[in-house]
Amino acid sequence: MxxxxxxxxxxxxxxxxxxxxxxxxxxxxxxxxxxxxxxxxxxxxxxxxxxxxxxxxxxxxxxxxxxxxxxxxxxxxxxxxxxxxxxxxxxxxxxxxxxxxxxxxxxxxxxxxxxxxxxxxxxxxxxxxxxxxxxxxxxxxxxxxxxxxxxxxxxxxxxxxxxxxxxxxxxxxxxxxxxxxxxxxxxxxxxxxxxxxxxxxxxxxxxxxxxxxxxxxxxxxxxxxxxxxxxxxxxxxxxxxxxxxxxxxxxxxxxxxxxxxxxxxxxxxxxxxxxxxxxxxxxxxxxxxxxxxxxxxxxxxxxxxxxxxxxxxxxxGRRQHMNASFNPFHLVNTYGAFGSIGRTRYELVIEGTDESTLTDRTVWKEYGFKGKPGDPRRLPRQWAPYHLRLDWLMWFAALSPTYAKDWFGPFIARLLRNDAPTLRLLQHNPFPDAPPQHVRAALYEYRFTTWRELRHERAWWHRSLVGQYLPAIALGELSAR
Structure with a gap:
């Protein structure tokens, strides 16, 4: 032969x-x-x-x-x-x-x-x-x-x-x-x-x-x-x-x-x-x-x-899946991307405070992520082909809490403990010396600034508060849930 x-x-x-x-x-x-x-x-x-x-x-x-x-x-x-x-x-x-x-x-x-x-x-x-x-x-x-x-x-x-x-x-x-x-x-x-x-x-x-x-x-x-x-x-x-x-x-x-x-x-x-x-x-x-x-x-x-x-x-078929594996070895799969496009961008902003008693004057400090938008003045970075898995799922979490029901609570708990492996996934930890007493999450609407806003405000994003995503919570309260 x-x-x-x-x-x-x-x-x-x-x-x-x-x-x-x-x-x-x-x-x-x-x-x-x-x-x-x-x-x-x-x-x-x-x-x-x-x-x-x-x-x-x-x-x-x-x-x-x-x-x-x-x-x-x-x-x-x-x-x-x-x-x-x-x-x-x-x-x-x-x-x-x-x-x-x-x-x-x-x-x-x-x-x-x-x-x-x-x-x-x-x-x-x-x-x-x-x-x-x-x-x-x-x-x-x-x-x-x-x-x-x-x-x-x-x-x-x-x-x-x-x-x-x-x-x-x-x-x-x-x-x-x-x-x-x-x-x-x-x-x-x-x-x-x-x-x-x-x-x-x-x-x-x-x-x-x-x-x-x-x-x-x-x-x-x-x-x-x-x-x-x-x-x-x-x-x-x-x-x-x-x-x-x-x-x-x-x-x-x-x-x-x-x-x-x-x-x-x-x-x-x-x-x-x-x-x-x-x-x-x-x-x-x-x-x-x-x-x-x-x-x-x-x-x-x-x-x-x-x-x-x-x-x-x-x-x-009429009900096409975007990405699916039909066998556990991930061979000969189906692919697809962006079958739907969002018209509005939502982002979660995670904040903490080292104050044990919360008041209207409580000072909240924002956690910074490596890839996802946060500080409006920060130009988005190029990360691909490297994959920031937490940042990607934070985008999904902002779309709906159902995308984060199994991991978001554990994520917040680790922030409240200043868990070192978790903090290494972030760009900025505002509590380097001791863990925060409370952490909260707010939902914001983000949009790109215009050319005029970029020149005057030196900001790439404009953001406005939509509402509360996770109310302020302490570690003991989270553990009790």
Missing amino acids: DAQWLAAPEYGLAREILQRGVAAIYLIAFVAAARQFRALIGEHGMLPVPRFVERVPFRVAPSLFHLRYSDRLFAAIAWSGAVLSAAILSGAANLVPLWAAMVAWLVLWVLYLSIVNVGQRWYGFGWESLLLEAGFLAMLLGNDDTAPPVLILWLVRWLVFRVEFGAGLIKMRGDPCWRDLTCLHYHHETQPMPGPLSWFFHHLPKPLHRVEVAGNHVAQLLVPFALFAPQPVASAAAGIVIVTQLWLVMSGNFAWLNWVTIVLAFGAIDRSAYSAVLPVSSAPALPTPPLWYAAIVIAATALSAFLSYWPVRNML
């Missing part, structure tokens, strides 16, 4: 970019997990892993932590994943035999799957599944010991298609502002975590916003089909995906969602397309895939084809 038909040597450079990119995002994801887990899901976190694995069986959420959990073990797994990711990023996977490179990628996938499956609400984002699926395909692409397998390259395109087309469908089926081309009148201001350029994007002329929305529909509803066309059409389609995703990178903070999509899109660009714009040499001779490797690739392709039934049904 000859596996030469499986080889696609003209995609060697595409594989290199894709694998190094996925490894870089894995590195960021593992570092973020290591730095944030104690307060979020640690033994004494807001949603502890031990409590979760007691009630959720392994078959529902496969994870190494079903065998044993400790904060030390979690840290060891997260930092081990970061080290292995860095090694692959530096090219180590091309210095070992094919089987060893695949094992390294498999270990990364197992380690991150173990984290995601016990991450609960903190890890309930579509880009977690996207990274796991991308990492699984990166494993199957092999290394320099063999040419990239054409079947896996098609699965990469199928993944990009689902990301883009799923997002386009959910928009057209969702908020009417996507159909009348007005969603970007609001989106840059009301998105979960604006970036440093979001204020400027918001103030672009409204006719240009309409052009942006129309262009988005073309990029997400038409261009993805061209990924399956012959070259150079597929490379051109991938280029359009990359450019539109970079536009999203500049306009907000969406963790690694855009970056994973970008590196996957590079997998559809062949060497001739690169050589048209860059001084790229001809494709080097690569060995034919060994039979055992070909068998794995064919089996994985058959499995992906079988698992594709559920995301296809989701996209074609």
